[in-house]
Amino acid sequence: MTAMRLHDLEPSTEEFRRAVVRGLSATPRTLPCKFFYDEAGSRLFDRICELPEYYPTRTELRILDERAGAIADLLGPRTRLVEFGSGAGVKIRLLLAALDRPAVYVPVDICRAHLVAAADALAGDFPDLRVAPVCADYTEPFALPATPGIAIGTTAGFFPGSTIGNFMPDEATAFLRRARRLLGPGSAMVIGVDVPKDAAVLEAAYDDAAGVTAEFNRNLLRRMVRELGAEVDIDGFRHEARWNRALSRIEMHLVSRRAQTIRIGEQVFAMAAGETIHTENSCKYGVDQFRSMAGRAGYLPVTAWTDADGLFSVHVLRAP
Numbered sequence: 024m025t026a027m028r029l030h031d032l033e034p035s036t037e038e039f040r041r042a043v044v045r046g047l048s049a050t051p052r053t054l055p056c057k058f059f060y061d062e063a064g065s066r067l068f069d070r071i072c073e074l075p076e077y078y079p080t081r082t083e084l085r086i087l088d089e090r091a092g093a094i095a096d097l098l099g100p101r102t103r104l105v106e107f108g109s110g111a112g113v114k115i116r117l118l119l120a121a122l123d124r125p126a127v128y129v130p131v132d133i134c135r136a137h138l139v140a141a142a143d144a145l146a147g148d149f150p151d152l153r154v155a156p157v158c159a160d161y162t163e164p165f166a167l168p169a170t171p172g173i174a175i176g177t178t179a180g181f182f183p184g185s186t187i188g189n190f191m192p193d194e195a196t197a198f199l200r201r202a203r204r205l206l207g208p209g210s211a212m213v214i215g216v217d218v219p220k221d222a223a224v225l226e227a228a229y230d231d232a233a234g235v236t237a238e239f240n241r242n243l244l245r246r247m248v249r250e251l252g253a254e255v256d257i258d259g260f261r262h263e264a265r266w267n268r269a270l271s272r273i274e275m276h277l278v279s280r281r282a283q284t285i286r287i288g289e290q291v292f293a294m295a296a297g298e299t300i301h302t303e304n305s306c307k308y309g310v311d312q313f314r315s316m317a318g319r320a321g322y323l324p325v326t327a328w329t330d331a332d333g334l335f336s337v338h339v340l341r342a343p
């Protein structure tokens with residue numbers, strides 16, 4: 024257990040139950056992707072990051088590695104870093120190593136167990152850094168932990184992994200606007216954004232040969248069984264990743280292999296053969312398209328980098 028003070032706003036089982044019932048009652052049926060990330064789901068996501076097909080992690084790491092010095096120059100000394108969806112906390116290490124005496128690190132994640140383990144490991148490796156984890160759903164309001172007695176320079180958000188793509192474009196703009204207000208005037212935002220590309224590359228990244236992403240998707244059903252006592256035939260659903268070119272997004276679905284029911288307490292959901300539960304969107308944005316979105320959220324674009332193959336982008340934004 025960590026000696027750090029954890030600010031704990033982890034969504035309750037009741038919130039999960041309400042979201043599942045709402046999503047399965049909708050037409051077409053959906054489940055919110057933020058609930059992928061219980062302990063098992065977080066571990067599966069970490070395995071996805073290592074897969075040969077999953078270019079986003081290694082490409083973003085490469086860009087961050089090359090540009091960490093430039094980011095450190097833009098942010099200056101004694102930065103307070105707030106990471107949204109911090110997960111295993113791998114990418115932040117590149118920034119922390121490059122920054123001039125970083126002061127505070129606030130990892131924010133919906134999965135308490137994964138957050139605490141990652142924050143603990145990081146605090147051990149950066150003993151001069153104040154680590155103040157917040158377990159929260161970042162789509163809901165939360166406050167930054169007070170860190171009295173610590174001199175702070177720039178406050179910077181860090182939102183890697185193209186997790187911004189899990190929002191629909193209007194939700195993404197609203198998220199950026201809220202983040203800008205949370206971080207305050209003069210703050211920065213360093214954000215990783217995946218870009219549109221060949222459908223085959225995209226679909227392979229979200230439907231790997233080893234079947235890890237399929238397991239990640241089906242873990243949502245397993246979590247319903249574990250936490251809600253749901254009655255569902257997990258093998259009765261297959262994973263599907265589709266590139267929706269018109270909406271520039273990868274969609275993940277759980278496709279019912281046959282007519283069947285899902286039961287949660289008194290609620291019964293009858294699924295037809297071939298009917299799907301839409302579990303995730305990963306929207307992709309060109310560099311200029313994302314800059315315009317950031318502008319609509321009140322941010323000024325400072326710079327953006329892509330890798331040599333143009334697979335992924337990292338943007339630095341500034342709040343006026």
Ligand SMILES: C[S@@+](CC[C@H](N)C(=O)[O-])C[C@H]1O[C@@H](n2cnc3c(N)ncnc32)[C@H](O)[C@@H]1O
Pocket residue numbers: 056057060065068072080107108109110111112114131132133134159160161162183184185186
């Ligand atoms: C796509 S993973 C990215 C992880 C890591 N940042 C990376 O770049 O590899 C999304 C992360 O955001 C967290 N997450 C997803 N939705 C969230 C939400 N609504 N509030 C807080 N954390 C969330 C997940 O637990 C997970 O760690």
